[in-house]
Amino acid sequence: MTGIHAIHGPAQSTRSPRMARLEWGLMEIEGLAPGKDFAPGKDFVLxxxxxxxxxxxxxxxxxxPGIQPGDVQELLGRGVEVVVLGLGMERRLQVAPPARELLRESGAEVHMDEARAAVEVYHALTAEDRPVxxxxHSTC
Structure with a gap:
């Protein structure tokens, strides 16, 4: 894990941060690193x-078995109504059945896809100013 832990944007911000760059094993997220334009990393929760x-x-x-309920619960606990799951560049990351059940029970709108496609969906949804x-995951 990088030296970046829980970094939040301005308190008044309700928009989800945008991903500026995605390539195998590297993502850059706009505005998460203090004093920098982008926070680099391999995998992110946004x-x-x-x-x-x-x-x-x-x-x-x-x-x-894939993404676990605890990963999903963090998003739901932050008021997210739309969840986007990037399953990796080769879609090898699965979603465990208990996590799928939690998402179904929450009533959240859910999108799952290969990493690049998931980012496109995420950006389209955040442009609508929805709680996304x-x-x-940026590798396999």
Whole structure:
């Protein structure tokens, strides 16, 4: 994990940060690094007003069985109504059945796709000024 932990945008911000760059193993997120234009990292959790690098090991997230309920719960706990899951450049990151069930029960609108396609959807939704959050994985 990088030296960037929980970094939030301005308190009054309700927009989710934009991803400025995505390539294999690298994402740059606008406005998350203090004093810098972009915060670089490999995987990110983004939500209205901020985001941070995604420590997938925290909840036991691996490619299989996939994204865990704890990862999803962080987004829902931040008031996200639309969830975008970037499943990696080769779509190898799965979504564990308990996480799928949590998303279904929450009533959140959910989008899941390959990393680049997920970022396109995320940007389109944030442009509508909706409470959007996402989990993004930049490798396989």
């Amino acid at each position: 939500y209205p007003g901020g985001g941070h690098p995604w420590d997938r090991a925290r909840h036991g997230t691996r490619h299989i 959050g996402g989990l993004f």
